[in-house]
Amino acid sequence: MARLVFTQQLRRFTEAPEIDTPAPTLRAGLEDAFARNARLRGYILDEQGHLRKNVAVFIDGRRIRDHVSLDDPLAPGSLVHVLQALSGG
Incomplete structure (x- = not known):
């Protein structure tokens, strides 16, 4: 199983559990995480279901x-890491 890890920045805003998933793709794995916490979707995906510009996935x-x-x-x-990309100075 693949493991999805959400970094500390996302955990500040909502529960972002580490999950193990049998999903064959990133989108399916993210859907498994959203099934556990629907609020997480809004921090990761935009209204069109695309990855937000301020989110990086490795x-x-x-x-x-x-x-x-x-x-x-x-x-x-x-091992999948989902994090908010930081900007500014």
């Missing part, structure tokens, strides 16, 4: 490039 240490389809494959044992 699968096994590599940043995803497609913020629209989120169809990146998850392998058994994949």
